Amino acid sequence: MSVKTLDVIRKRLEERPDELRRARENGLKVVGWVGYNVPEEIIHALGFIPVRIAVGGDDRLVEIGARYASSKTCVFIREIVGAFAENKDPYIQQTDILAFDATCLQNYRAAEVIEYFFKKDVVVLAVPRNFHLDEAKEYFAHEANEFTRLLEERAGAPLDSARLAESVALYNDIRKTLKSIYTFQASKNNVISWEEVYDLIQAGELLDKREYLSLLTQTLDELKERQHYPVIASDDGDSRIFLSGSLIPRGDRKLISIIKSVGGRIVGDDLWSGILPHLDLDIKEISPAGVALGYLNRTPHAALPYLDLESDRRLKKLQECLSQFKAQGVIYHTLRYCDPFTFKAKETKNVLAKSGIPLLEIHTEYAGSDYEAMKTRVEAFVEMIKIKSEIAEEQSVLVDA
Amino acid sequence: MxxxxxxxxxxxxxxxxxxxxxxxxxxxxxxxxxxxxxxxxxxxxxxxxxxxxxxxxxxxxxxxxxxxxxxxxxxxxxxxxxxxxxxxxxxxxxxxPTVRTIIDMGGQDCKAIRIDQDGAVVDFAMNDKCAAGTGRFLEVMAGVFKVELKDLGAIALSATDTVPMSSTCTVFAESETISLVARGEKPENILNGIHHSIANRIAGLFSRVGIESDVFFSGGVAKNSGMKNAIEQALKVTIVKPEIxxxxxxxxxxxxxxxxxxxxxxxxx
CATH class of the missing domain: 3.30.420.40 (ATPase, nucleotide binding domain)
Structure with missing residues (x-):
């Protein structure tokens, strides 16, 4: 199932830290961003190099992070804090400025801790809780302007509208191409797996954006040449799993590898470290506020409150994705102390049960001690889906007969 | 042959x-x-x-x-x-074939399983990685009282009172038990409290998957009559008797x- 361009991307990722170092030596600045609603186009248009700071899967760093952040902070944030404390991550080492958003309040706390203990230059974008209200949108537009002003100060130049328009166009092309590639992974006789596309999405958090678009276009061309039209169907004998819940950043592949090892096939996700941030982003106006509002109007992060179950956009998007990718079950990943997603697990399960989609919650952290217990749960869930499919198939044969 | x-x-x-x-x-x-x-x-x-x-x-x-x-x-x-x-x-x-809900309590984990008429799993939940509510937990408690594991349930059933046990962590529960003994509480009443504490924890698992009759109790801990009794009270169900x-x-x-x-x-x- 090898897609040649993916090898090129892997090689470019290996070279990227050195490339960033050289760029900084030539006077460019790197902005490391953390969050869900950071309008990356603004950072890019100001001439900074944006890289996403997202590390996971290392329990040792979590322990180091716990020396600075409360041990009740989610393991992802504790690991980020730990990575800053240790300062060995090549992207953290190359970061000049940090941009955080306050979508999740634990994210905001990390910004404070990193600024205080590690003397980093941190810019924070405030995010309204009741994001659907007009007053909240007005507030967010104001905060986006302030966020831009703080970055302009650091860039030493004002934001140019034409450059912002170019950045928005570039990012729109990236999102569009990613969405096309994503359809291929879920298809019958797929030549690219979900795992490969997930790595591809996360590669874009680090690589140069123009080069990334070019590599994505090559990947898509390769896929079209080998597969023509992707047909998504649930009758391919696979246990089609959809991954939801807390983010799964670079470095954390525990759950993903378990699902694969027990014969499950991931066909989609709505993780904020996956495809979700690239869906439904509609920038109506080329201005800092216009870009930021485009972000806020996407499917909201779980840290923002529910409206009501009937109109909740996050649940609606999840159901839409389940239908599009013909998923047969949801594995809902919750990280220890990631309250936004953990608190919503049961409601999500109850809503999906009404349409016959089973949900398994996997509550975990970065230690390896729960590996076998997780494997038993995931394996039993995959068995459950397989048995359900077999029964449905037998019944349809009987009806046909 | x-x-x-x-x-x-x-x-x-x-x-x-x-x-x-x-x-x-x-x-x-x-x-x-x-x-x-x-x-x-x-x-x-x-x-x-x-x-x-x-x-x-x-x-x-x-x-x-x-x-x-x-x-x-x-x-x-x-x-x-x-x-x-x-x-x-x-x-x-x-x-x-009429069983729709299973409580399985083994040596190191505890499971709540819902099944359909064909015995296919509909939903399930498992305890987290700690040993609370498992055979290992009861084994540790049997050690504290220096009694055989197999006798634990019968002793609990002879209780005249239930001494509440606040700890679910095996290590903390062990030290809490020692404190209760030192306070002069009767062993059978403490053991009764331990069984009810586990049963209440199991009831929490069922809040995630629901309960439907008939209810079956499997695993090594299912041999413990005190545990069966405590679960029946906590879940307000009658557990069917296994033939084997x-x-x-x-x-x-x-x-x-x-x-x-x-x-x-x-x-x-």
Whole structure:
């Protein structure tokens, strides 16, 4: 199932830290961003190099992070804090400025801790809780302007509208191409797996954006040449799993590898470290506020409150994705102390049960001690889906007969 | 000696015991149960050999073997491995087709399983990685009171009162128990409290998957009459009585699944 361009991307990722170092030596600045609603186009248009700071899967760093952040902070944030404390991550080492958003309040706390203990230059974008209200949108537009002003100060130049328009166009092309590639992974006789596309999405958090678009276009061309039209169907004998819940950043592949090892096939996700941030982003106006509002109007992060179950956009998007990718079950990943997603697990399960989609919650952290217990749960869930499919198939044969 | 018929085996290697069941066509023919050792392959084979010996069979006369339990990952003697969740569902359904809910309490974990009329799993939940509400927890408590594990339930049932136990962590519960003894509380009342504390924790698991009658109790802890009583009170249900040792249900389910696989693969008509 090898897609040649993916090898090129892997090689470019290996070279990227050195490339960033050289760029900084030539006077460019790197902005490391953390969050869900950071309008990356603004950072890019100001001439900074944006890289996403997202590390996971290392329990040792979590322990180091716990020396600075409360041990009740989610393991992802504790690991980020730990990575800053240790300062060995090549992207953290190359970061000049940090941009955080306050979508999740634990994210905001990390910004404070990193600024205080590690003397980093941190810019924070405030995010309204009741994001659907007009007053909240007005507030967010104001905060986006302030966020831009703080970055302009650091860039030493004002934001140019034409450059912002170019950045928005570039990012729109990236999102569009990613969405096309994503359809291929879920298809019958797929030549690219979900795992490969997930790595591809996360590669874009680090690589140069123009080069990334070019590599994505090559990947898509390769896929079209080998597969023509992707047909998504649930009758391919696979246990089609959809991954939801807390983010799964670079470095954390525990759950993903378990699902694969027990014969499950991931066909989609709505993780904020996956495809979700690239869906439904509609920038109506080329201005800092216009870009930021485009972000806020996407499917909201779980840290923002529910409206009501009937109109909740996050649940609606999840159901839409389940239908599009013909998923047969949801594995809902919750990280220890990631309250936004953990608190919503049961409601999500109850809503999906009404349409016959089973949900398994996997509550975990970065230690390896729960590996076998997780494997038993995931394996039993995959068995459950397989048995359900077999029964449905037998019944349809009987009806046909 | 050669016996006619088709034989299917299930081998369940758990953290504290290895169990086996051999089905002759559709009926339980032989069983085996041994304590688990460090080597899970050896433990599984020991349990299987006990059943084979009592049946007068050789391993090669078995048409199909399914391995389950934590030892399923290293069971070279098995044709296939299936999780204990699926196996307990099939085992309970084999004995009682009306069962819709299973509580499985083993040595190191506890599961709440909902099943349908065919014994297929509909939903399930497991305790988190700590030992609260498991056989290991009760083993530690038996050690504190210096009584046999098998007598724990009967002692709890003789209580005149229930001393509340606030800790669910095995280590904290052990020190809390020692404090209660030092305070002069009667051992049977403390043990009664321990059983109710575990039962309440199990009720929490069922809040995630729901309860539907009939309810079945499997696993090694199901032999504990005090635990059965406490769970019946906590869940407000009546648990159906198993015809065989409840510790064998996982292995029984594995044997039933072995028979199904053999049929599907054309090894048995």
């Amino acid at each position: 050669s016996l006619s018929g088709n034989y299917f085996a299930g081998v369940d290697v758990g953290s504290l015991a290895a169990k086996s069941v051999i089905l002759k066509d559709g009926d339980i023919f032989a069983t085996g149960l041994v304590p688990s050792g460090v080597n899970s392959v050896e433990s599984g084979l020991n349990a299987l050999n006990i059943a084979l010996e009592s049946a007068g069979l050789k391993q090669e006369e078995l048409t199909y073997i399914v391995g389950t339990g934590y030892g399923r990952v290293s069971a070279p003697y098995a044709n296939k491995a299936v999780t204990e969740i699926t196996c307990h569902a099939k085992g309970a359904n084999y004995l009682h 040792d409840p510790q064998l249900i996982g292995a029984l389910g594995a044997a039933v699944i072995a028979r199904n696989f053999a049929k599907k693969e054309g090894l048995w008509a």
